[in-house]
Amino acid sequence: MANLKSRYSSNKDTVSQIKKTILSFEQALTLPYATERFAQMGWRVIRIESAGEAGQSHPGDPNRYIGEDTGVEDLHAYFIAPNLGKEAITLNLKYKNGQNALKRIIQALKVDVFMCNTLPKRYQQLGIDYDTLKEANPQLIWCGISAFGPEHPDRAGYDPALQAMLGYMHLTGEPDRDPLLCGLPLIDLKAGDEAFAQVLLALLEQKETGKGKRIDISMAQCATSWLITALPQLQFASDSSKLFKRSANEHRNFVPSNCYPTKDGYIYLAIGSDTQWQKLTEIEGFEGLSQAHRKTNTGRKLDKENIYSDIRKGLENHTAAEFIAKCLEQGLAVAAVNDIKQVAALDFIEKLMVKTVLPGGKEVALFPAPMKTEYLEANNYRMNPPPRLGEHNNQIFQEAGIKTEPI
Numbered sequence: 001m002a003n004l005k006s007r008y009s010s011n012k013d014t015v016s017q018i019k020k021t022i023l024s025f026e027q028a029l030t031l032p033y034a035t036e037r038f039a040q041m042g043w044r045v046i047r048i049e050s051a052g053e054a055g056q057s058h059p060g061d062p063n064r065y066i067g068e069d070t071g072v073e074d075l076h077a078y079f080i081a082p083n084l085g086k087e088a089i090t091l092n093l094k095y096k097n098g099q100n101a102l103k104r105i106i107q108a109l110k111v112d113v114f115m116c117n118t119l120p121k122r123y124q125q126l127g128i129d130y131d132t133l134k135e136a137n138p139q140l141i142w143c144g145i146s147a148f149g150p151e152h153p154d155r156a157g158y159d160p161a162l163q164a165m166l167g168y169m170h171l172t173g174e175p176d177r178d179p180l181l182c183g184l185p186l187i188d189l190k191a192g193d194e195a196f197a198q199v200l201l202a203l204l205e206q207k208e209t210g211k212g213k214r215i216d217i218s219m220a221q222c223a224t225s226w227l228i229t230a231l232p233q234l235q236f237a238s239d240s241s242k243l244f245k246r247s248a249n250e251h252r253n254f255v256p257s258n259c260y261p262t263k264d265g266y267i268y269l270a271i272g273s274d275t276q277w278q279k280l281t282e283i284e285g286f287e288g289l290s291q292a293h294r295k296t297n298t299g300r301k302l303d304k305e306n307i308y309s310d311i312r313k314g315l316e317n318h319t320a321a322e323f324i325a326k327c328l329e330q331g332l333a334v335a336a337v338n339d340i341k342q343v344a345a346l347d348f349i350e351k352l353m354v355k356t357v358l359p360g361g362k363e364v365a366l367f368p369a370p371m372k373t374e375y376l377e378a379n380n381y382r383m384n385p386p387p388r389l390g391e392h393n394n395q396i397f398q399e400a401g402i403k404t405e406p407i
Contacts, residue, residue: 081354
């Protein structure tokens with residue numbers, strides 16, 4: 001595992017020629033997720049953390065200590081997946097010599113991209129602002145992720161609170177019950193993906209202009225950009241108070257797209273057109289769904305509760321697998337409601353799972369990358385384990401010509 005990067009570079013010259021170096025002052029999830037995508041491409045990713053104060057029990061990224069215990073104090077389970085294949089150093093950027101060391105590393109290692117996800121008010125205090133760091137590399141691509149962008153420099157934000165503020169919770173859950181969080185930290189992940197995309201675009205622009213660039217990612221703006229099926233509707237409704245009540249599992253526009261129980265589990269059936277509805281009514285045991293006033297989606301919306309009831313009654317005599325097979329014969333979109341263990345066992349997911357070896361020697365399959373990359377395919381989807389806190393201090397300080405460890 002230790003020589004994956006060098007082995008890959010020798011086998012894949014075309015990729016190694018464009019491999020970049022990312023230096024990232026990162027913690028939590030949104031930025032580590034973004035830089036993990038670069039690591040999955042075989043790029044060099046070096047994460048910076050604070051070594052902590054004297055006597056601090058859990059220094060560095062707090063996520064190092066979240067989740068199941070892997071047997072290594074600073075590599076708990078929640079930290080593992082978003083930090084594979086990275087290197088790690090510690091710098092105390094509150095002090096000038098730490099800030100000088102950062103600039104020295106950018107110069108000596110020919111760092112292409114610097115990223116951070118701390119409060120914007122701290123950029124200049126820590127010497128990580130764009131104007132300061134471009135002194136070390138005028139072509140530097142600089143990217144900062146924050147809750148609300150540099151216009152709100154001292155306002156923190158975490159995914160659950162942003163879900164509440166930005167309408168996600170209002171849209172999620174059952175109509176007459178409390179609002180709910182989404183099951184995943186969607187805003188963290190969306191902002192991370194946006195940072196990844198914008199850095200790639202900036203590097204592409206740099207090939208034409210030869211110039212660096214500052215990129216500011218607002219988690220709030222990213223999140224509300226995904227309200228593309230909600231916010232525009234305010235312009236077309238005479239009474240906006242009736243818009244977007246929580247709809248549980250049903251689709252807001254297409255009936256009967258909903259979740260239904262079978263004899264042995266739940267399925268989700270998505271009917272997106274009148275033609276698909278007709279095919280559903282031709283399945284044995286569901287012919288009774290066919291009624292003249294239900295031929296159009298408009299008519300079905302007026303009779304949706306009765307339709308839901310009829311489908312549930314028809315499914316009382318079917319297992320999930322039986323009904324799914326019948327629907328697939330008709331070309332309908334249907335799926336079992338799987339738990340996470342069942343998702344991991346899906347054949348088309350299992351073969352794409354990224355793997356690593358934990359410090360104790362156990363190999364674990366963790367998650368699929370969003371896209372296939374030449375680096376992952378060349379290494380059979382295996383990546384080096386996440387780094388310990390400050391694991392690469394000696395190596396990188398020596399590489400940068402720093403003779404004494406910075407504060």
